[in-house]
Amino acid sequence: MKGSSMSNSLKSRIAQGDQLFGISTSITTDKYEAEKTVSEGPYDFVWIDGQHSPVDQNKIADYSAMMAEMDVHVQFRIEHARNAYLIGHYLDLGVSGIEVPQVEEVAEVSESVANFYYSPAGVRSWGGRSRIRFDQGVDRHEYAKWWNNYGVLWIQAESINAVTSIKKLATTGVDCVSIGPNDLRFDMERVGSEKFDSVETCVKHIVSQLEGTGITVCHRIYDIVEKQKFYDLGVNVILNGK
Numbered sequence: 001m002k003g004s005s006m007s008n009s010l011k012s013r014i015a016q017g018d019q020l021f022g023i024s025t026s027i028t029t030d031k032y033e034a035e036k037t038v039s040e041g042p043y044d045f046v047w048i049d050g051q052h053s054p055v056d057q058n059k060i061a062d063y064s065a066m067m068a069e070m071d072v073h074v075q076f077r078i079e080h081a082r083n084a085y086l087i088g089h090y091l092d093l094g095v096s097g098i099e100v101p102q103v104e105e106v107a108e109v110s111e112s113v114a115n116f117y118y119s120p121a122g123v124r125s126w127g128g129r130s131r132i133r134f135d136q137g138v139d140r141h142e143y144a145k146w147w148n149n150y151g152v153l154w155i156q157a158e159s160i161n162a163v164t165s166i167k168k169l170a171t172t173g174v175d176c177v178s179i180g181p182n183d184l185r186f187d188m189e190r191v192g193s194e195k196f197d198s199v200e201t202c203v204k205h206i207v208s209q210l211e212g213t214g215i216t217v218c219h220r221i222y223d224i225v226e227k228q229k230f231y232d233l234g235v236n237v238i239l240n241g242k
Helices: 010-016 031-040 057-069 081-091 106-116 140-148 160-164 181-191 199-210 224-232
Strands: 020-024 045-049 073-077 097-100 152-157 176-179 216-221 237-240
Touching: 010 020, 010 152, 031 045, 031 057, 045 057, 057 073, 073 152, 081 097, 081 106, 097 106, 106 152, 152 160, 160 181, 160 199, 176 199, 176 237, 181 199, 199 216, 216 224, 224 237
Parallel strands: 020 045, 020 237, 045 073, 073 097, 097 152, 152 176, 176 216, 216 237
Antiparallel strands: none
16 A cells, blocks of 8 residues: 555544644646645645535546645545535545535434445445555555545534534544534524624634544634634634635
8 A cells, every 4th residue: 555654644633633724726726736835835735625616526536646646635525415425436536535514413424424434434335446545456454444544524514503513413433523604604694693693603612512522623714814813712724715
């Protein structure tokens, strides 16, 4: 198995509580642009979107292979929590992690975890030559064990319901809870809540609820000046939406 060390993987750094910084990119990015972007941060991971962007699976596979050559973690957001059954398929394209948006129910998290991990932690199907760090002939159990300790699974909290239910939603197998600030604002405007009247109060609640669980929190920013503010609120992963 190529480059099988896990000591400095994004998953291990999340578990250690490191402060991490990533950037949103496009699957159409070429190698020159990718190298320039990654070096400018510097960034700990790149993120690509399948929820609000066209999903070209060949381009995802090519992009993931390019980033793997640069030893850069690729986090991919799928279309919707209802598409959790496709998680294994997207992982077979070579991404290193999955973000599941619009999570509301424990059952959605359970399905996401099951399709993300190989047995015995899940039911992910075996196959896919484009998988990250996969070599033909690799021992099935060896690779499955490696993946289960390498892949990074995020769930996205984008509603007051998700915020108040986060302790139930953030189950074993989830590495990170990401916050979708714009949809969260829509929901706050629709539902109304005296306790959760800003994104910041939601962030503080999620951080407090996940304390001691080993599950970290990610927040998106669109202005670099906000980076330190959210680190100070207890968020350990920042995604630069650029």
